[in-house]
Amino acid sequence: MKSLILFSPSGVVARAPVLRLAAKRLRGLGFDAQLDADALARHQRFAGDDSTRLAALHRVADAAPSVAMASRGGYGLTRLLDGVDWKRISRSVEQGTRWVGHSDFTALQLGMLAHGAGPSWAGPLATDDFGREETAGGVDEVTRDCFCEAMSGELEAVGFRTEAGFDGFGVKGRLWGGNLAMVVSLLGTPHWPGPRVTRGGILFLEDVNEHPYRIERSLLHLQQAGVLQSQKAVLLGAVSGWKPSPLDRGYTLKTMVARVRVGMKTPLITGLPFGHVNPKVTLPVGQQVQLVVQGRDVLLGW
Numbered sequence: 001m002k003s004l005i006l007f008s009p010s011g012v013v014a015r016a017p018v019l020r021l022a023a024k025r026l027r028g029l030g031f032d033a034q035l036d037a038d039a040l041a042r043h044q045r046f047a048g049d050d051s052t053r054l055a056a057l058h059r060v061a062d063a064a065p066s067v068a069m070a071s072r073g074g075y076g077l078t079r080l081l082d083g084v085d086w087k088r089i090s091r092s093v094e095q096g097t098r099w100v101g102h103s104d105f106t107a108l109q110l111g112m113l114a115h116g117a118g119p120s121w122a123g124p125l126a127t128d129d130f131g132r133e134e135t136a137g138g139v140d141e142v143t144r145d146c147f148c149e150a151m152s153g154e155l156e157a158v159g160f161r162t163e164a165g166f167d168g169f170g171v172k173g174r175l176w177g178g179n180l181a182m183v184v185s186l187l188g189t190p191h192w193p194g195p196r197v198t199r200g201g202i203l204f205l206e207d208v209n210e211h212p213y214r215i216e217r218s219l220l221h222l223q224q225a226g227v228l229q230s231q232k233a234v235l236l237g238a239v240s241g242w243k244p245s246p247l248d249r250g251y252t253l254k255t256m257v258a259r260v261r262v263g264m265k266t267p268l269i270t271g272l273p274f275g276h277v278n279p280k281v282t283l284p285v286g287q288q289v290q291l292v293v294q295g296r297d298v299l300l301g302w
Helices: 016-028 050-064 079-082 086-093 103-114 126-132 141-152 180-186 212-224 253-260
Strands: 002-007 031-035 065-068 098-101 120-122 159-163 170-179 202-208 233-240 267-271 281-285 288-294 297-301
Touching: 002 016, 016 031, 016 126, 050 079, 050 086, 079 103, 086 098, 086 103, 086 212, 098 103, 098 141, 103 180, 103 281, 126 141, 126 281, 170 180, 170 233, 170 281, 170 297, 180 202, 180 212, 202 212, 212 253, 253 267
Parallel strands: 002 031, 002 065, 065 098, 098 120, 170 202, 202 233, 233 267
Antiparallel strands: 120 281, 159 297, 170 288, 288 297
16 A cells, blocks of 8 residues: 655645545545644644744655645745755655645745756645545546556556647657746746756646736746747646636637747647646656647657
8 A cells, every 4th residue: 555645835724624535535545645744734824834834845755655745735835945955855756755736836846856856746636636525526537547547657648639730749858847827936046947957848837817818928938038949849738717807808818829829939739638627637747758749639658
């Protein structure tokens, strides 16, 4: 049975039963799922004050479980980055720990790449994906199965459908990225994985509660900073939870993507099933992957 620790490095877990339900369901999937001692801590909007959450991060690293899964996202990891002992994180990866999460967890994942602490997995969060009550849809089967296969080492590829126009495209590179807001926020900091890691890579992005114009602004930021041009491909996952404005007058997510593509030489491929949605795939952050498009079918393998 694989050991799994649920810990809270970011936002507060609003309802303890939800996290406990997630742990119960993960045990049912064959994981020895345990809650970190401070997984339910509270301080303002955070899961404990900064020192509590940083100590939890290091405690999990020292325990080196098979899987270290964040309870939820929100905000909080940015506060911790300057104090992270990256060597402790690296040792856990060397011992086999798979760090899993998305959203605010992107900050830790990119920091791991920047500081040579090793790869991680962009995937489910405990409360969002395994703690959802049955009346709200329960656990998504694709999300569940993809995660389990990734943690067992059986998952070697994911597929999805995209728009027409990329038939025959194929590249290899290091997969990296995550939540767009977090990616942009780290640009220019010591926790940004530099060109040695990212040049010639395949960048994947998602976001939530951000209007398409804010997504466009962030993408243009990355483009103008030279990040997008240095990639072999950019994969756009879900942009969810935003509300149209009366001022849009035809400005949509689709027209935004078309406008961003005008200034890009790097292919921008939409449809990646990842983000604050279900189903979501589990992706190897920092590993070499191969991207192949046949017709409108995309295969991402590693």
